Structure formats: C-alpha cells, structure tokens
Amino acid sequence: MTSTFTPSGPARDSITPEALRSAIAVADPGALLMSMVHVSGDLSLLDEFEEQVAHAKRAQAGGGTATQTHYGAQSGAVATPPGQFPVEIAAAIRERAAEVLTSGLSVQLGLPEPELFRRMASLCTVGTVDEEFVPLLLEQAGFQKAQRRIPVTRTPAPDFDVIVIGAGMIGLNAAIKLGEAGFRYTVFEERDELGGTWSRNTYPGAAVDTPSHYYSYSFELNPDWTRYYPTGPEYLTYMQGVAEKYGLYRNIEFSTSVISAEWIEEEQKWVVETRCQDGSVVPYTASAVVTALGMLNSPNIPDIEGMNTFEGRIVHTAEWASDLDLVDKRVVVVGTGCTAVQVAPNIIDEVASLDALVRSPHWIVPEKAVVNDVPEGERWAMRHLPYFQNWFRLKAYWLASDNLYPVPRIDPEWAATHLSASPASDLVMQTALQYLERSFPDRPDLWEKLTPDFRPYAKRIVKDPGFFAALNRENATLHRAAPARIHPGGVTTTDGVYIEADVIILATGFHLEFTTSIDIIGRNGTKLADLWKNGDDPRAYLGIQVSGFPNLFVTAGPNAAPNHGAGHNITSEEHVHYVVECLQYLVEHDYASMDVDPEVQAEYNREVDEALDRTVWAHPGAEVTGYYRNSAGRPVGPCPWRLVDYWTMLREPSVDHFQFTRHSV
Structure with a gap:
C-alpha cells in the first residue's frame, strides 16, 4: 500500500523546534511512536518498544498487579490503564521522538502492507489487533476511504x-x-x-x-x-x-x-x-x-398532573429557550441520563438551588477526558506529525469498540448469583461503585440513591462530566423520586416531598x-x-x-x-x-x-x-x-x-x- 501525508492547518513554517518539543511533551505516546516509524522508516523502533512492552507485561503478571476494566478500574496494586504505555516506556518514547523527529518530518514509510499495519496497530494500542480488523481500521482511522465493492462501469441515469x-x-x-x-x-x-x-x-x-x-x-x-x-x-x-x-x-x-x-x-x-x-x-x-x-x-415530555398550573417556566432540554435566565433561580431537573448529567454541573454555579429528581439512576463511570481540553501541543501534532492523527483516531476507536463486546453479554452461571452479567460486566459495575463511594465518602445515603438496580449496559453507561461534583455542592439536593404533581410554585415528588421551584428542566429524552x-x-x-x-x-x-x-x-x-x-x-x-x-x-x-x-x-x-x-x-x-x-x-x-x-x-x-x-x- 502507498499513501501520502500532507500537513494540515497552518503553514509548514510553524514547524519550529519549540513547537515540536511542546508536541512531544504532551502527545499520545502510541500515536507518537507510529509517527516516528513513518518519518524514519525504521522498523527497529517496533522491535525496541515491543520488547519493552512485553517485559513490562511479564513484570506486571509476575507481580500480581491489579485487574483492570475498560474504564480503568483497578483492585490491588496500581496498574497501567488499558491501551496506555507504562510511565517509563512513555518517557522512553518521548526521548526517542526528540532524536528521530528533529531531523525532519518527511515521510519514509507510507501506508504499510496489511501485516505490518496490524503489527503497528497492536503496538499503538498496547494490545493485540487481529487480521480481521485491519480493513475496518484502515477505513475508520482515515488511512483510506471506504473501498467500493460493486464494479462501477455505468453512471446513473439522469432521472435516477x-x-x-x-x-x-x-x-x-x-x-x-x-x-x-x-x-x-x-x-x-x-x-x-x-x-x-x-x-x-x-x-x-x-x-x-x-x-x-x-x-x-x-x-x-x-x-x-x-x-x-x-x-x-x-x-x-x-x-x-x-x-x-x-x-x-x-x-x-x-x-x-x-x-x-x-x-x-x-x-x-x-x-x-x-x-x-x-x-x-x-x-x-x-x-x-x-x-x-x-x-x-x-422530545419525550412527561404528562405530569398540574403542568399547566406552574407559574414559573418549564423547558425541555431539546427545546431550550435562549432567553431562559437561571441566575439565582430555584431549579428542578427531571431525569438522570446523559443530558441531565451534563446540565447539572453547567448550571450549578448560577442557580440558587438545584434539585435533581432521579427516578432510575444510571451506572456512572469516571472519565477525566470528558471535560479535558486538548493541549495545543497535541493539536499541533495532529496537524503536522505524519499520520499522528490517524493513529490517534485508531486508538480512540479501538479502546471503545469490540473490546467492550463481551460486557453486555450474559454468563448464565455468573448472572444467576450476581446483579452483574459476567466477570467483565462486574468490573464495570465495580468501577462505578468505587467511583460513587469516592465521590461521596461521607454520604452513604447518596450511595443508595445513585446505585441502579439493573445490570450494567442495560441502559447507557454514563461518563461523568461533573455530575457527582455538582451534587456535592451545598445548593444541590438529590431525590430518588419522580415528579408526582406540579403546583403553581413547585413540585411534589413521588416520595411526598414538596420542592419550591422557579424553573423545571425536563431532561427526559426522546420518543x-x-x-x-x-x-x-x-x-x-x-x-x-x-x-x-x-x-x-x-x-x-x-x-x-x-x-x-x-x-x-x-x-x-x-x-x-x-x-x-x-x-x-x-x-x-x-x-x-x-x-x-x-x-x-x-x-x-x-x-x-x-x-x-x-x-x-x-x-x-x-x-x-x-x-x-x-x-x-x-x-x-x-x-x-x-x-x-x-x-x-x-x-x-x-x-x-x-x-x-x-x-x-x-x-x-x-x-x-x-x-x-x-x-x-
């Protein structure tokens, strides 16, 4: 296979030693290593770091380190998150990049043949990429466009x-x-x-x-x-x-x-x-x-008794009113899916009070990257380092795709005695439970309110953008309940609590x-x-x-x-x-x-x-x-x-x- 690389973004004169050093310092090590191979054409880099990874895995296995989930939950000793290089190997990659990439960014190796590509993909993801995945990864990582299968010998008729x-x-x-x-x-x-x-x-x-x-x-x-x-x-x-x-x-x-x-x-x-x-x-x-x-x-707008009597404002998240003022307002948020979890942390600083009505909580897992900015150095790498962006995308896809396929599948023997569906499912559940307890160390009442009663993945897994942190604020209250009736000045919940409100936000999804x-x-x-x-x-x-x-x-x-x-x-x-x-x-x-x-x-x-x-x-x-x-x-x-x-x-x-x-x- 052959391919060419053309830097995107600003002109090539922005490729300065300072910019390169900044990129190397923050760029993803796997994608950085693959870019080094493309620039140098030196396949011994693969040998070198494959051996380092294998050595680290042998040491980790011998030391009895932690079991990990796809979300990075661990038990026991600290382990390297899935898809990531151990700290010392990541540092070695950056050190080698400072040597290899400073000699220029011209491409010596274009798109490799399938077996070499598979080998590179395995090292980039710190895993094992089987041959069957290669065509999909070539397309989904943007190395090549989708390949047409039906021979094209005729053009569509004008009336088609x-x-x-x-x-x-x-x-x-x-x-x-x-x-x-x-x-x-x-x-x-x-x-x-x-x-x-x-x-x-x-x-x-x-x-x-x-x-x-x-x-x-x-x-x-x-x-x-x-x-x-x-x-x-x-x-x-x-x-x-x-x-x-x-x-x-x-x-x-x-x-x-x-x-x-x-x-x-x-x-x-x-x-x-x-x-x-x-x-x-x-x-x-x-x-x-x-x-x-x-x-x-x-929009799924629930039929709640008394909605037409409310003297404040009711808004569904899919029909957000641009003139809605939440400053110093008493706000009730109805819903517990991805939308409600996003809304709460983004309004908590301006509202007088926030009451979250959670009828059926989701499993919520930590994901720091949800709220993280991409460093300018890594954005520079995306624009200028040959194929860095493609390998970064490949890795993002790989770690969140068929590696997760076993998690929603039921192991009948395990499921007979566990809420989780299988050992793989249980690791996700333990991730969520540990995160819940860490987030509210002195609030076992919230542990109970925020723990689902269904198996992980039965509903969408939610990556926390700051919801738990918002619930820790003094002006936030969580109710394990749904709205039973709306009054002119507030809401009565299904557990009999009356909440005064100026605004009701329906984060209740879609039909x-x-x-x-x-x-x-x-x-x-x-x-x-x-x-x-x-x-x-x-x-x-x-x-x-x-x-x-x-x-x-x-x-x-x-x-x-x-x-x-x-x-x-x-x-x-x-x-x-x-x-x-x-x-x-x-x-x-x-x-x-x-x-x-x-x-x-x-x-x-x-x-x-x-x-x-x-x-x-x-x-x-x-x-x-x-x-x-x-x-x-x-x-x-x-x-x-x-x-x-x-x-x-x-x-x-x-x-x-x-x-x-x-x-x-």
Missing part, C-alpha cells in the same frame, strides 16, 4: 433521483457519498439549519459522549478539536464546515418537512410529499428514498420513532407505521431495508445501534456505504428496484433476537424502561453483532436476498 430525509450526521454523509458516486440527490431538512441533534440540543453542557477524534467522518478528520469530547456547538461547527467544503448547501431544502412517501409500483418510483415553510405541499418523485432521521427525534412520524406507504398500500406498530416493534433487514418497501433505506434503523461501543458515526458510514453499493448494483444491472425477500428478513430478525437474548438488553435483571427496549421488553435499538462483523455485512448487498424489478419498457 435520490431523496434524503434529514441533514444530520447521516444525511450529510449520504449527500457527500451519493454526490461522489454520481447520483442526483436532494436533502430535505425540516429545520432551518443542518446538524440534526446538534442543532436541536443547545442546553447548557450539551456535548458528545464519544471522543472527538473518533466522532467525526473517517474521510474528514479534524485536527483542531479543542476538547477530547466535543461540545455540541463545536461539533455543529464541524458539520457546517464539512457541508461548506463539499458544497452540500445547494442541495439541501431547509424548512421543508417530508410528510409522506408512497411507492408507485407501475412507475417504480417513490412520490414524496413535502410541506414548505409557507404551508404549501409540494410532491417530488424519486427512484430511492434514504431516511436519515435517527431514532430519537421528538423512539424510527421514521414512523412520516406516512410511508409501500407495496399493496402497506403503511410502515402499521407494520412497525407505530415504532414499537420495528424490524428490518440489516437494520436498513424492509420487505415490501423497495428502494427505501432506513438508516440507523432497528437493531443497528452500536450500543456496546464506538459511536453513531460508524453506523452513519456503514449504512451510507451500503446504500451507495445497492444503488450502484441497480445501475449496473439496469434494475429499477430491489426489495428484500420477506423470508430473508424474517430469518435475519430471528438471528438478531437469538443473539440479543444472550444480552442484558433483553434480560437486564430488573424492570427497565428506556429507548433500548419496546413495550414488550424486546430490544429494538441495539445491534447484536460485533462492529467488525456488522461492518463486513454492509460492504455490498447479498443479491440472492432480494427480488429485483426491471424498468418497464
């Missing part, structure tokens, strides 16, 4: 139009890749700006809980993230920049909502009706429709929808909403296609979420790649449409249910509500497969799984 619904992460990705593949497309976005959830959620502290350097498009890396976990505004700025670079704005119809889509069998087309800002309804025809709405869109808010009608007049019981029991082939709805691609559909690790961005790229491959197959073979065989879809979902039946998502150990599961307790969000397996499934369509229809003569 594609409609994309939604201009969030997946919608923008679809626009870019459809355009690059030569398909005419239009994106309809009901809001007046792009960004999806990151234009909608503007509450204080809104942020991504996936690392910045991974939560971005693999083909559009950003070296200038200011935080290791991006804030909502910074991520929105990133998306706007991508849209500008690829000229997407000219193909996006803003303030235009899609109200219906109907498949016309005789024409082998979709008729899509839209409602414009002025209320007018305009129909469009398209050969294919791609929904890019995600599954969490409509699970899976596109059922749109009236989608397939063959024989079948409505998708009816088939999916208004979103309560959605089923699809590969989480994307539904039998009876030709050329409809429901991205981020049922059982497609990577809930054991990584982030929504990998789903975005997997699904968009698959859509383009399917459409190209139609073009190449002069087909008008493809429709998944109903038996194939049924068998796929049987396999999904069987795999999920061995997870905490199906058997959480206690009654659990949330968007992972439907009203019958079936997991409808989580994908049961390893990320590498799902990625492989989506490289190209299995054509024997479909019924194809040719264009009418």
